[in-house]
Amino acid sequence: xxxxxxxxxxxxxxxxxxxxxxxxxxxxxxxxxxxxxxxxxxxxxxxxxxxxxxxxxxxxxxxxxxxxxxxxxxxxxxxxxxxxxxxxxxxxxxxxxxxxxxxxxxxxxxxxxxxxxxxxxxxxxxxxxxxxxxxxxxxxxxxxxxxxxxxxxxxxxxxxxxxxxxxxxxxxxxxxxxxxxxxxxxxxxxxxxxxxxxxxxxxxxxxxxxxxxxxxxxxxxxxxxxxxxxxxxxxxxxxxxxxxxxxxxxxxxxxxxxxxxxxxxxxxxxxxxxxxxxxxxxxxxxxxxxxxxxxxxxxxxxxxxxxxxxxxxxxxxxxxxxxxxxxxxxx
DNA sequence: AACAATCTCAACCGCCTACGT
DNA sequence: TACGTAGGCGGTTGAGATTGT
Numbered sequence: 001x002x003x004x005x006x007x008x009x010x011x012x013x014x015x016x017x018x019x020x021x022x023x024x025x026x027x028x029x030x031x032x033x034x035x036x037x038x039x040x041x042x043x044x045x046x047x048x049x050x051x052x053x054x055x056x057x058x059x060x061x062x063x064x065x066x067x068x069x070x071x072x073x074x075x076x077x078x079x080x081x082x083x084x085x086x087x088x089x090x091x092x093x094x095x096x097x098x099x100x101x102x103x104x105x106x107x108x109x110x111x112x113x114x115x116x117x118x119x120x121x122x123x124x125x126x127x128x129x130x131x132x133x134x135x136x137x138x139x140x141x142x143x144x145x146x147x148x149x150x151x152x153x154x155x156x157x158x159x160x161x162x163x164x165x166x167x168x169x170x171x172x173x174x175x176x177x178x179x180x181x182x183x184x185x186x187x188x189x190x191x192x193x194x195x196x197x198x199x200x201x202x203x204x205x206x207x208x209x210x211x212x213x214x215x216x217x218x219x220x221x222x223x224x225x226x227x228x229x230x231x232x233x234x235x236x237x238x239x240x241x242x243x244x245x246x247x248x249x250x251x252x253x254x255x256x257x258x259x260x261x262x263x264x265x266x267x268x269x270x271x272x273x274x275x276x277x278x279x280x281x282x283x284x285x286x287x288x289x290x291x292x293x294x295x296x297x298x299x300x301x302x303x304x305x306x307x308x309x310x311x312x313x314x315x316x317x318x319x320x321x322x323x324x325x326x327x328x329x330x331x
Numbered sequence: 332a333a334c335a336a337t338c339t340c341a342a343c344c345g346c347c348t349a350c351g352t
Numbered sequence: 353t354a355c356g357t358a359g360g361c362g363g364t365t366g367a368g369a370t371t372g373t
Contacts (some may be wrong), residue, residue, distance in 0.1 A: 016341070016367085038358065055342070056360075090361060105362070106340055 013047040017056055021046055025053055026061055034062075059102045066098040070107055078104055079112060 017025075028044045034057055037050040046053065059065075070078070074096060081092045089101035089108075096104065 014343070036358090049343090049359090050358080052342075058360095059341075087362065101361075102341075109363095110339060246333095 010048060012049050012052075014317075017048075017060075021048070022056070022061060025056060029057060029061075055102075062100075064098055065100060065103075067103070070099075070111075073113065074099070078108060082108060137212075140164045253261065 024044045024046055025040065028040060032039075032043070034054075037054045040046065040050055040053040042049050048056075077095060078092060081095055085091050087105075087108075089105040093099055093101040093104050
């Protein structure tokens with residue numbers, strides 16, 4: 001009441017962000033942390049809508065984001081999770097900590113949908129079940145997200161989440177038990193370029209990409225090792241839902257603080273402890289923070305699956321350890 | 332070399348839910 | 353309790369890059 005709307009649409013700049021704007025945003029978040037997005041344009045002088053600032057941060061500037069070059073395993077994960085969860089990209093992204101929901105969504109729409117269609121047309125591929133499910137709705141799946149979200153009360157939502165995690169586990173089990181065959185059908189045409197310069201987005205605006213890299217370096221500079229709580233995750237992030245913005249940060253630098261602050265509400269201590277392992281101390285920690293090479297989260301998933309052997313205690317354990325709504329904690 | 336077609340992905344839009352007043 | 357805003361999510365779009373002719 002009485003508050004002005006978020007974006008009055010007057011004098012709000014649109015379109016691509018400039019490196020200068022990025023820097024303004026980054027330095028603001030450096031000081032104040034991510035969150036309270038409404039205050040960002042006001043305090044930074046950015047002529048951007050608060051939503052735009054949040055989006056820019058979560059999809060592009062946030063540390064720990066991996067771009068381009070989806071691995072075979074990532075693809076499989078996405079395919080299976082999409083088949084199970086529908087187009088709930090944020091939920092799917094929580095299983096791929098270093099990918100943004102936007103990235104996954106784009107990748108699905110541009111690559112995977114076609115591939116699955118092709119596979120289906122060819123009489124099924126290595127992703128049999130998932131592919132057929134997905135193909136049925138042309139990737140729009142059950143349309144689950146909105147409908148359910150809109151109608152399910154909180155308790156139901158939590159139950160649904162449990163079910164999601166359950167089904168996701170089964171899917172992962174399937175995916176992992178499938179022939180690991182890194183079939184070349186999955187290669188993308190941008191692969192060569194990306195292989196040459198893995199850290200930059202394949203394709204567009206190389207010049208700007210280098211700016212983004214600079215910003216990334218800047219970010220690395222200001223994120224305190226050990227996560228003293230100064231990082232963006234320490235103060236700002238809202239916590240009502242599981243979103244990509246709360247994923248562990250890259251290289252373990254921000255990860256510890258991220259996990260620590262994320263777990264604020266509930267348990268998740270185990271996950272946090274894992275993430276707090278100093279960078280490079282173990283392979284697991286690297287993978288857990290999503291900053292290893294090509295197969296980041298999956299080893300964790302594998303151990304998770306292998307861990308419980310049967311669904312029995314595993315399910316319970318998972319629910320105990322992973323705060324509802326943020327399965328990525330588990331990584 | 333020039334043009335057209337296709338692809339990629341960053342960003343916007345609108346809707347929904349949670350939360351504050 | 354009602355109302356309004358902020359934050360979050362998924363769908364869609366359009367500019368730029370890439371590939372094919």
